[in-house]
Amino acid sequence: MADLIKLTAAEIAAKIAAGEVTAVEVTEAHLARIEAVDEKVHAFLHVDREGALAQARAVDAKRERGEKLGPLAGVPLALKDIFTTEGVPTTVGSKILEGWLPPYDATLTKKLKAADVVILGKTNMDEFAMGSSTENSAYGPTGNPWDLTRIPGGSGGGSSAALAAYEAPLAIGTDTGGSIRQPAAVTGTVGVKPTYGAVSRYGMVAFSSSLDQGGPCARTVLDAALLHEVIAGHDELDSTSIDAPVPPVVEAARNGDVKGMRIGVVKEFSGEGYQAGVMQRFNESVELLRELGAEIVEISCPSFDMALAAYYLIAPSECSSNLARFDAMRYGLRVGDDGTRSAEDVTALTREAGFGPEVKRRVMLGTYALSSGYYDAYYGSAQKVRTLITRDFEKAFEQVDVLVSPTTPTTAFPIGERADDPMAMYLADLCTIPTNLAGNAAMSLPCGLAPEDGLPVGLQIIAPAMADDRLYKVGAAVEAAFTARWGHPLLEEAPSL
């Protein structure tokens, strides 16, 4: 039974389809693992034991009836607590939604259920997806399974930690400035931010609407691709959903190859602030790509230096607007309604009580950046930077097929280390943010352990919009070569919990 939790999603699905194991057995094995280790890891905010077992029983019944099963039927999944799930708590890591039971499913939730994926529960996250460490969760931080005193990345730290702790073979994250890729990098797992608009945002609690993107988290590139195919596609309920075929990501993941590809190394993603061990592993990855037959080209994207600044104006601006809906009137917390106070006062008291410091900081930053007199200097200028960054990418992709960089400048830092220094915290997303501003696709996958601290390092691959399959083609080749070199997947070097 213990072996079931070490299997990949593809292996689990194949075993269930072949009748070698039931979906109920697989689900029970993961629920037992959660029970055994999650007190230490705190990857989950809510475990939906009954719902998961019911879904697993339905898969087994379907198989017994001889009905066709989807490619991930019966595979357990950990869902970031930002997607609405009918009748199951959805808190976005915030006190303001504590106890809320959504009356509907997000499109992504619906697609997972329709594909017979077993949803184990909801994972911990930085409140409203604002953060790079999962320390901003109103329900306490998540630990990194490699070292429980360190952060698992953010904002989707719960999802990536669940994978690294073998609590689930698949997870879902959302990436506004790196919240899928950055946790993947520091936990030694795989995370993909699909092209903006590839996965529906309907039912995903909005943080920064022009940047937010849901995507797959997994332990292998193929598993991520299988999940990508399940959740992507056009949704008429989301006006920003792309109405075009999903690129052949699974096929690409099964045929990893970089021979003859031109791969760009982004010059601006190195230098000061980058941990030596991170750069060492990254440089080895570039060497590996060369050995595998890729042509390596140095690319300069000069505007990337301003990406972080632009992001920390655009994201808070959109968040200050999106979070206006948390007004204590229609759902969520209500504080101070004693019959004497006005609706406005009740709203202000509720938001004061319900939002944590990072959310308040960003709401106020956004209010400032959008206020009359400062709009042009801050928000307007940030949008111009966004244009320059998009142009940098366009120019780069005229010369190369994909770009590569470290995913994060450092490995996982200790919990609490950057808590009182917002700017230091924001640096964790330095390499991931340009992709969100431009809307193209990117992946992080493990490329080794930093020699100085023995913690995972992520390799980031960036592709043009709608060319998500390139990420998987390159990712699968790198993964196969590294796994052969190490003799096993990187995660097997993590200490046992």
Add this chain to the structure above:
Amino acid sequence: MPGITREEVAHLARLARLELKDEELDHFAGQLDDIIGAVARVSEVADQDVPPTSHPLPLTNVMRPDVVRPSLTPEQALSGAPAQEQQRFKVPQILGEE
């Protein structure tokens, strides 16, 4: 670029409907000032002839035929409400006494 004062933070908090405590005003004033200082460099590009990008996709208005379709029931829509009465959201007073 102007520094952010405590009074300015109090004003922003009012605009953002946040009833901040005194110690929060002090704390945020320093932090917002630091952050704004660090991100202000975006204005260096403002003079250039660069069109702003508000969104990665060219947004178009998405329409569907005006046909009634199944939706949430009133009970479902009200299920998360802090207070309700006669199938409506019950809210505190909106208009003052005068």
